[in-house]
Structure formats: C-alpha cells, structure tokens
Amino acid sequence: MRQFITEGPGLPKWSAPISHAVVVGNICHLSGQLSVNESGEYVPASALEEAKMAFGNLFAAVRASGFSIDDITFIDIAFSDLKDISDINALYAELFPEGRRPARTVYQAAALPFGGKVKVCGVAVRD
Template sequence: MTADLGYPFSEAVRVGNILFLSGQVGILPDNTIIEGGVLAETRQIMENIKTVLGANGLGMEHIAKCTVMLDDMSQWGAVNEVYAEYFPGPKPARSAFGADGLALGAAVEIECIAHVPS
C-alpha cells in the first residue's frame, strides 16, 4: 500500500502478483486538481500513476490494463495524445467511457491494474 490520503479507500492494493491502483485524477500534492484542462490533468494523472507504481517497486511497463473515464468523450483524442507518451513500448489493454461527475470535478480519471513480477 501507499500513502493514506484521508479518503475511505487505498491508493493501491496488492493481491498476489497483481497491484490494483485506485482511480487517479489530476490531483496535486495540495489535494486540488491541476489547472490547464484535459491535457494537464491527463499528464498529472500519468505522473501520479508512475509515483504509485514506483512506491510499490514497479514502473509503467508493469501495467496490464487501464480504464479511462472522461466527463466529455470528445476529449478522447487529447487524452490519448498524452497517454501514449507514457507507453512507448507495448501498450496495456484499455477501456474508456464517458462518466458524469468525476471526483473533485476532474475531467479525466484513470485506474490501472499492474503485474508484479515474481
């Protein structure tokens, strides 16, 4: 597990050789959403994911599956633009869907499942 942010869920939970990451939004250390729109939010999310993985001894290459939630599906291309930068090699499986009312008023939320090598 990683940091306790005061929410009623864990940032990540390991079960066997799988690490489940909670949905990440573009949150800054002061618990506010980064300004700058969907591109800035997506980049912050991906950096947050890297941080959570790193705290668990993993990297982006260990991600097997991501789920992307967007408050506006017309932003799918913009999210993909930033998302792709973080997966230069083989891409993880992924689902994406529109969602109304994401946490903290976020435009994007991404959750991931990672493989923990033996």
C-alpha cells in the same frame, strides 16, 4: 499477503479513506487518480493537463508499490467529455510505446470527483 499503499514519494495525500494501490502477490490494483497535487488539492486544467497529472499520480502509485510502469497491463480512463479523447490518445501513445501498450477501457462519466475532467486507474502485474 496484501500490502496497502497509502503514502509514498509523489503520492497525493487523500482526504478519502482509500489506498492508492493494493498489492496481492504479483498483482497491483491501482486506485483512480485525478489531477490533484501532493496536498490532495484538485488542480483544474485542460483535459490533457489533467490527464498528465493523473498519469503522474498513477505512475507514483506504481513505483510506491514496488512495480514499474512496464508492469502496467490494464488502464481505465474516465472522461467528463469524450471530445477530449484525441488529446488523451496522443498522450497515451507517448507514455506507452507501441508494442508495450496496456489494454484499456475509455468511457464518459456523468461526473468525476472535484468536477475533474479525467480519472485513470489500472492494474500492474509482475512476471
């Protein structure tokens, strides 16, 4: 059975026709999250501040799906400019303690929605 998460506490309202997450069994696929507020409006800021908001939205999607942050096994981070990677690495180390860090990919994208600087998505798995 699949569960499509389209709303929940702390989740932005999307103008696009997507789900924040899709749960299939013990796996939660998390859509890309950006620096947007609960109204779905883009909040421009530094790459670090945008990443904080994007991860906050990702964590809200995890919780709305009935998973925990500790269940996250994979993170994908897209940057508009890879020069910001050191700041994001420091944030990543704060968010995910050593020994419990998800696998991840990092890359520079030619463009992100709303002209954003950072987008994060991921996968969570329950034991």
